[in-house]
Amino acid sequence: MKHWNPDAADLPATLASRVSRSQRAANTRAFLLVLPLLLLLLVVFILPVAKLLVRSVEDGEVAGALPATVSALKEWTSGQSLPDSAYAALLQDMRAAKASADLAPAATRLNYSLPGMRALLMTTRSRVQSTEQDSGDPHSALLAISSKWATPEPWAAIKQASGPLTDFYLLAALDLKRDASGAIRKVPSSESAFLTSIQNTFEIALGVTLLCLAFGFPFAYLMSRTSDRIASIMIFVVLLPFMTATMVRALAWGIILGREGVINDFLLKAGLIGAPLDLLYNRTAVYVSLLHIFVPYMILPLYGVMKTVSHAQLRAAASLGAPPLTVFRRVYLPQITPGLAAGGLLVFIQTLGVFVVPALLGGSQEQGLPVLIAHYVNKTVNWGLAAALSVILLVSVYILYWLFVRLTKSVSLSLDMR
Numbered sequence: 107m108k109h110w111n112p113d114a115a116d117l118p119a120t121l122a123s124r125v126s127r128s129q130r131a132a133n134t135r136a137f138l139l140v141l142p143l144l145l146l147l148l149v150v151f152i153l154p155v156a157k158l159l160v161r162s163v164e165d166g167e168v169a170g171a172l173p174a175t176v177s178a179l180k181e182w183t184s185g186q187s188l189p190d191s192a193y194a195a196l197l198q199d200m201r202a203a204k205a206s207a208d209l210a211p212a213a214t215r216l217n218y219s220l221p222g223m224r225a226l227l228m229t230t231r232s233r234v235q236s237t238e239q240d241s242g243d244p245h246s247a248l249l250a251i252s253s254k255w256a257t258p259e260p261w262a263a264i265k266q267a268s269g270p271l272t273d274f275y276l277l278a279a280l281d282l283k284r285d286a287s288g289a290i291r292k293v294p295s296s297e298s299a300f301l302t303s304i305q306n307t308f309e310i311a312l313g314v315t316l317l318c319l320a321f322g323f324p325f326a327y328l329m330s331r332t333s334d335r336i337a338s339i340m341i342f343v344v345l346l347p348f349m350t351a352t353m354v355r356a357l358a359w360g361i362i363l364g365r366e367g368v369i370n371d372f373l374l375k376a377g378l379i380g381a382p383l384d385l386l387y388n389r390t391a392v393y394v395s396l397l398h399i400f401v402p403y404m405i406l407p408l409y410g411v412m413k414t415v416s417h418a419q420l421r422a423a424a425s426l427g428a429p430p431l432t433v434f435r436r437v438y439l440p441q442i443t444p445g446l447a448a449g450g451l452l453v454f455i456q457t458l459g460v461f462v463v464p465a466l467l468g469g470s471q472e473q474g475l476p477v478l479i480a481h482y483v484n485k486t487v488n489w490g491l492a493a494a495l496s497v498i499l500l501v502s503v504y505i506l507y508w509l510f511v512r513l514t515k516s517v518s519l520s521l522d523m524r
Contacts, residue, residue: 159500162493165272168264171212172199176268184262184286192261193244200234212267218488219274219283220263226254262286275494300478304498307474310389310464311457314396315404318453319446321397322404326445329405330412341409344402352399356466359395360386363467391467396457403456404449411445447514454510455503475499 169176174195182189203209209231216223233251248255255261266274266284277283281293281301329340347355362368363385370382385391415438423433461476475495482492 155500158493158496161489162275162497163271163273164490165215165267165269165274167211167215167269168267169269171203171209172196172264174198174202175264179261179265179268182261182265184258184288188258188261190245193248193255196230196255197234197244197247200231203231203235215267215490216260216263218278218491219267220259222254223260223263226252226260230255259286262288275490276497278491279494279498300495302471303473303475303478304502306472307458307476307499308502310392310396310472310474311454313389313393314400314457315450315454317393317397318401318404319450322401322408322449326405326408326412329409330415331417344405347398347402352462355399356395356463359391359398360467363391363394386467387469387472389468389472392464392472395463395467396460399460399463400453400456403452407448407452408442408445411442415441443514447510451507451510454506458499458503 172195175192178189178192178195182192209227213224213227216227230248230251234247237247266272266288274284277290279300281299282290283293285291325340325344329337332340360367364370365382365384365386367385369385370379373379374382419437420433423437424430428436458474459476460474461480464472464474465477465480475498479492479495479499482488482495
């Protein structure tokens with residue numbers, strides 16, 4: 107006869123508790139191991155990107171330099187008459203600005219919205235501080251400095267830039283702006299610049315991706331079908347461009363494609379042309395150089411999946427009477443779709459962010475968003491507009507990535523069902 111043991115009844119619960127504690131301890135150790143990497147990513151990647159995204163909608167310069175004016179214009183709209191308190195508030199802010207440096211950031215920000223505002227504010231500050239504190243009627247005092255203060259445009263620019271958040275930079279990056287009434291308008295075609303650059307960026311990325319596919323697919327297929335010794339040599343050839351810096355390769359193509367370069371010199375000596383061809387500073391030069399740089403990123407993923415495809419399947423399909431195109435479409439292509447997706451995505455995304463090649467080899471009409479972003483960061487120091495252009499590029503990449511993944515899955519599914 108078996109006797110009941112109370113300790114045995116609690117054994118499953120005790121074992122489960124020990125297993126749970128062991129798993130928690132293992133998870134804690136794993137988290138501690140990856141914690142330095144997470145902190146590094148947070149400091150050098152996530153926080154800078156987040157700050158850049160926030161900078162595209164920040165607008166605190168004007169409110170910090172002209173607090174009384176911003177407060178006086180809080181309830182004002184461009185269709186109303188300007189309150190007298192706004193003139194007095196502006197004079198108060200001008201007197202409070204002890205130096206030009208105190209007003210410079212706000213003046214620069216307002217000059218983006220309305221050209222001439224920087225000079226107007228600086229002149230007003232200088233004239234106000236050079237006169238007595240009590241100058242009589244504020245309205246007359248400001249009009250005596252400049253008749254522009256009688257128009258609504260400067261006041262509307264101050265109100266629209268009163269912050270703390272703004273859509274000014276994002277609208278400007280899309281060639282849009284707000285008028286004095288606050289309505290969104292398209293900028294004149296003579297001032298339009300960013301939409302053309304956005305179009306150039308995606309056209310170049312798509313063109314380079316298709317070129318890399320056209321040149322990389324046959325090469326990767328040949329690598330997967332040849333012997334291991336020949337394949338290793340071909341892999342070395344593919345990896346060879348990585349041993350040279352991108353700048354050096356771009357400069358080398360500049361020498362090759364120039365009017366006195368290798369190609370024009372050969373064609374002239376061969377009598378095939380009568381004058382040098384313009385092969386540089388155009389879309390062709392950008393395509394050639396980027397193809398040389400990014401085609402390995404297409405070849406390697408394709409080779410990785412092509413090597414795993416059993417050629418016995420292809421021979422079996424052919425022996426059953428399937429024509430070569432059907433064998434490729436229904437047997438081979440579904441199996442290499444992941445490699446196509448990976449290679450296309452790698453080339454496309456990296457081409458979107460390339461800066462050196464379009465800047466060196468592309469003409470003035472071939473400049474993309476990365477070149478503009480670098481210009482506004484390094485030359486004009488317009489961080490807001492640079493951040494807005496970066497946001498557009500980042501959001502576009504994520505949207506295209508999502509569409510690309512959905513399209514790849516749907517194509518793969520449709521090929522599998524046939």
